Amino acid sequence: MAELTYRAAVAAGIAQEMERDPNVVLIGEDVGAAGGVFKLTEGLLERFGPERVRDTPISEQAIVGAAMGAAMTGLRPVAELMFSDFFAVAWDMVANQIAKTRYMTDGQVSLPLVLRTANGAGLRFGAQHSQSIENWAMAIPGLKVVAPATPADVVGLMAAAIRDPDPVIFCEHKALFAVKGEVPDGEHVVPLGQAAVVREGSDATIVALAAMVPRAREAAERLAADHGISAEVIDLRCLVPLDAHTILASVSKTSRLFTVEENPRLCGWGAEIVSLVADEGFYSLDAPIVRITTPHIPLPSAAALEDLALPTVERIVETVRRRLDEAR
Amino acid sequence: MASAPPQIDRETQLRMYRIMVDCRTFEERAQELFFEGLVRGTTHLGIGQEAVAAGVAAAMRNDDYTFCTYRGHNHTLARGVPMAPIFAELFGRATGLMGGKGGSMHLTSVKHGAMGSYAIVGAHLPIALGAAWSAQYRKSGQVAVCFFGDGTTNIGAFHEALNMAAVWKAPVVFFCENNQYMEYTPIREVTAVEHPAADRAAAYGLDSILVDGNDVEVVHRVAKTAIDRARAGDGPSLIEAVTYRHGGHSRADPGKYRPDDEVAAWKARDPVPAYRQQLLAQGVGETELEAIDGDAREAVAAAEAEARPAPEPAADVLETQVWTDGGSAWRN
Numbered sequence: 001m002a003e004l005t006y007r008a009a010v011a012a013g014i015a016q017e018m019e020r021d022p023n024v025v026l027i028g029e030d031v032g033a034a035g036g037v038f039k040l041t042e043g044l045l046e047r048f049g050p051e052r053v054r055d056t057p058i059s060e061q062a063i064v065g066a067a068m069g070a071a072m073t074g075l076r077p078v079a080e081l082m083f084s085d086f087f088a089v090a091w092d093m094v095a096n097q098i099a100k101t102r103y104m105t106d107g108q109v110s111l112p113l114v115l116r117t118a119n120g121a122g123l124r125f126g127a128q129h130s131q132s133i134e135n136w137a138m139a140i141p142g143l144k145v146v147a148p149a150t151p152a153d154v155v156g157l158m159a160a161a162i163r164d165p166d167p168v169i170f171c172e173h174k175a176l177f178a179v180k181g182e183v184p185d186g187e188h189v190v191p192l193g194q195a196a197v198v199r200e201g202s203d204a205t206i207v208a209l210a211a212m213v214p215r216a217r218e219a220a221e222r223l224a225a226d227h228g229i230s231a232e233v234i235d236l237r238c239l240v241p242l243d244a245h246t247i248l249a250s251v252s253k254t255s256r257l258f259t260v261e262e263n264p265r266l267c268g269w270g271a272e273i274v275s276l277v278a279d280e281g282f283y284s285l286d287a288p289i290v291r292i293t294t295p296h297i298p299l300p301s302a303a304a305l306e307d308l309a310l311p312t313v314e315r316i317v318e319t320v321r322r323r324l325d326e327a328r
Numbered sequence: 329m330a331s332a333p334p335q336i337d338r339e340t341q342l343r344m345y346r347i348m349v350d351c352r353t354f355e356e357r358a359q360e361l362f363f364e365g366l367v368r369g370t371t372h373l374g375i376g377q378e379a380v381a382a383g384v385a386a387a388m389r390n391d392d393y394t395f396c397t398y399r400g401h402n403h404t405l406a407r408g409v410p411m412a413p414i415f416a417e418l419f420g421r422a423t424g425l426m427g428g429k430g431g432s433m434h435l436t437s438v439k440h441g442a443m444g445s446y447a448i449v450g451a452h453l454p455i456a457l458g459a460a461w462s463a464q465y466r467k468s469g470q471v472a473v474c475f476f477g478d479g480t481t482n483i484g485a486f487h488e489a490l491n492m493a494a495v496w497k498a499p500v501v502f503f504c505e506n507n508q509y510m511e512y513t514p515i516r517e518v519t520a521v522e523h524p525a526a527d528r529a530a531a532y533g534l535d536s537i538l539v540d541g542n543d544v545e546v547v548h549r550v551a552k553t554a555i556d557r558a559r560a561g562d563g564p565s566l567i568e569a570v571t572y573r574h575g576g577h578s579r580a581d582p583g584k585y586r587p588d589d590e591v592a593a594w595k596a597r598d599p600v601p602a603y604r605q606q607l608l609a610q611g612v613g614e615t616e617l618e619a620i621d622g623d624a625r626e627a628v629a630a631a632e633a634e635a636r637p638a639p640e641p642a643a644d645v646l647e648t649q650v651w652t653d654g655g656s657a658w659r660n
Contacts, residue, residue: 057491059492061450065452065458066457066458066492068458069455069460069461070461070462072455072459073459075465092485093454096448097446097448102652104436105444107649107652109436165653166652241657242658243659244659
């Protein structure tokens with residue numbers, strides 16, 4: 001085991017796959033000589049050379065489109081979009097071209113590509129550099145959506161994403177870049193579509209993703225210590241494919257479900273999980289399902305306001321405690 | 329003093345003529361079948377623009393890549409894709425080129441190098457660049473040719489792709505078919521320069537290339553030069569070929585916004601009979617050309633007869649081929 005930051009795990013995960021497969025190539029703005037604006041790709045140019053690690057102009061449509069053209073003709077490109085908000089600039093490529101071409105050609109084309117991006121809030125960057133766009137991607141058939149919460153999962157899910165024969169949107173959370181964690185030695189692969197039960201519990205299930213996972217874990221610890229509530233925490237890891245079994249199995253044990261989403265309220269991924277559990281786990285439930293989300297607003301930049309918008313440990317603790325108290 | 333252009337060999341000339349006649353015969357029948365109700369949805373015909381498809385295709389290697397637009401029947405046929413599965417796709421049949429999942433605007437046959445017809449204006453320029461980058465990386469010697477209309481020159485993806493292709497020296501040929509109308513609006517009314525592609529080439533360090541898109545031999549020569557250049561590692565080209573679509577933008581459009589005398593003048597320059605006359609003048613026998621014309625009519629009739637009785641797609645294919653495993657599962 002080696003301790004890596006989430007930031008270093010990104011480069012380590014890409015490097016592991018570039019070592020393994022010469023068809024893996026990396027493109028994006030400032031990914032080469034500069035090592036990425038967040039230093040997520042540091043050292044890759046030096047290690048793999050300019051043929052495999054290419055800097056691009058500020059041309060998101062060309063970056064994503066070129067990744068598609070390369071993927072349909074034998075490469076396994078990894079393309080970086082510097083901030084996930086920039087997906088909006090290239091949305092035709094993502095939603096109309098990449099997501100639909102396999103279906104429209106009845107399987108003639110496979111698109112083994114990864115679109116990596118710095119996603120999420122917490123750095124006071126304001127409304128156009130802080131969004132969580134995983135819900136945008138989840139709404140489009142033909143895209144897989146991954147959002148790791150730990151350095152080990154960054155490496156393992158990156159490997160699975162690059163090896164996957166289909167397009168993967170890989171959301172790297174900005175607020176987690178400095179977080180350290182153990183990463184297994186040797187080749188590490190975490191299959192897509194397998195949620196992790198990161199804390200076992202019996203009174204409530206809390207489902208979280210990316211930066212909300214450590215908050216949900218800490219909330220669960222406080223609920224146990226301060227309120228005698230045993231919360232199970234699930235790290236979804238992937239929205240597509242979605243590990244419905246793990247969610248339903250947990251709810252059948254705890255009978256209560258909370259989602260913690262760093263997203264605007266409407267049509268967040270939690271709503272899909274609520275629908276799933278209402279449909280298939282209804283008779284396990286002892287109480288209404290509760291979604292803990294940001295309000296339905298653009299994200300503000302001031303620290304005090306951004307902190308207020310995002311689900312906090314305190315908000316999770318308070319919401320779960322109050323709801324369980326009501327039931328007592 | 330420019331020397332006379334090199335003579336194109338007779339085999340290539342007849343091949344280009346055959347492609348043009350095939351395309352014309354196929355599309356005229358497709359249009360009739362649309363009005364009969366057999367072709368559904370929409371179609372965008374390239375009648376009048378066949379010289380571009382034929383001239384370029386005849387300059388390509390079998391493993392080169394074609395990327396084209398929703399006006400893509402001709403470019404798909406020109407790569408040797410059989411007519412019957414194209415008709416079947418237009419009819420919404422199970423035997424369609426894409427099993428009925430794509431339709432007229434998305435004709436694709438990867439095994440023929442027809443890498444797709446793209447229906448969002450501009451999208452395929454970056455994608456073609458990506459295929460060219462892949463060929464460059466794999467050192468395969470393949471070239472990507474990307475066809476698009478004049479309207480595409482005003483969308484951002486055009487400029488992003490041209491710039492990045494030039495910087496990367498990607499083996500791609502960007503081929504603008506300037507049929508002079510973006511959809512219903514004359515391109516000159518919405519474009520800051522006279523020649524929408526050629527006048528912008530300098531912005532990407534490329535030569536300005538403007539040719540007569542109704543002269544198949546001119547098209548063939550300029551395409552061959554650009555493709556050879558790309559294959560040699562000398563980077564992309566941007567070619568503007570001026571042409572004209574005889575009909576409207578799509579099946580719903582009678583094209584009445586165009587002056588009658590303009591339409592008449594361009595129909596008088598119809599590339600198919602013009603090339604026929606040219607070949608006759610060069611000594612090709614009338615009977616040889618008649619045989620090609622007859623073969624095309626028979627091929628179209630046979631393809632239609634094959635496609636018509638084909639079954640509609642079965643319900644069980646609806647949720648297939650979203651993923652490479654053949655399925656569409658989003659959960660366990």
